[in-house]
Amino acid sequence: MNVLDLAHPAEEVAPKLLGAVLTHETSEGTVSIAITETEAYSGAADPASHAYRGRTPRNAVMFGPAGHMYVYRSHGLHWCANIVTGTDGIASAVLVRAGRVVEGEDLARERRGAKVEGPRLARGPGNLCRALGITAEHNGTDLLAGAPVTLSEGEPVSEGLIRIGPRVGVSKAHDWQHRFYLAGDPTVSAYRLSPRAKPSAGA
DNA sequence: TCAATGATGGGCT
DNA sequence: GCCCATCATTGAA
Numbered sequence: 001m002n003v004l005d006l007a008h009p010a011e012e013v014a015p016k017l018l019g020a021v022l023t024h025e026t027s028e029g030t031v032s033i034a035i036t037e038t039e040a041y042s043g044a045a046d047p048a049s050h051a052y053r054g055r056t057p058r059n060a061v062m063f064g065p066a067g068h069m070y071v072y073r074s075h076g077l078h079w080c081a082n083i084v085t086g087t088d089g090i091a092s093a094v095l096v097r098a099g100r101v102v103e104g105e106d107l108a109r110e111r112r113g114a115k116v117e118g119p120r121l122a123r124g125p126g127n128l129c130r131a132l133g134i135t136a137e138h139n140g141t142d143l144l145a146g147a148p149v150t151l152s153e154g155e156p157v158s159e160g161l162i163r164i165g166p167r168v169g170v171s172k173a174h175d176w177q178h179r180f181y182l183a184g185d186p187t188v189s190a191y192r193l194s195p196r197a198k199p200s201a202g203a
Numbered sequence: 204t205c206a207a208t209g210a211t212g213g214g215c216t
Numbered sequence: 217g218c219c220c221a222t223c224a225t226t227g228a229a
Contacts, residue, residue, distance in 0.1 A: 039210070050225095072210085073223070073224060073225090074211055075208095075209060075211050075222065075223080076209095076221070077211070077212075078212070080210060095210055124211065124212065125211070127212075136224095168210075169209090170209090171208090171209075171210090192211095194209085
């Protein structure tokens, strides 16, 4: 059903995931989101990665086979979803930061609790997960195995629209050019430097 | 066992 | 633009 090739390092896969579609089917209905913004995280070589200090119970999924979903809780409130890439045994994942709701907008709006609509429904990793209805129970889910959460190819994205920039909100290695997004897309999060970012972080 | 930290988002000033 | 909620995970004592 899809030929998405995830068996490569995150920074190679991240731009290819732009335009891909994440779908979550529940008894309430189906919500699909076309990805508009991603960030690449690797393992031991990436100070900003959860896997930087090696394998732990939380980040174990990142070390697993490509195509699985790594979900973690941020700041006690928000869920963030990653798509695991690369080789089994080596940490590598792509954070899905933003997307455009292409199916089930009513349900997505309901989950977000009214007020929000349009591009804001899935802008930012936490919002995206809420719109999709993704929580910790989906940690480790195989996105290529069918329901409930699946990743599939969407409409092709022209490479000319893809932009590369610094990662958002990370306190380390924030200037790595590992963030990929679609130029001019209203669903892309505004760049924000982490409050805790070291003034002179490397490279 | 304890204290610090964070790949955020929303609301207030 | 700044501040704050809120908790699992982590690393140190």
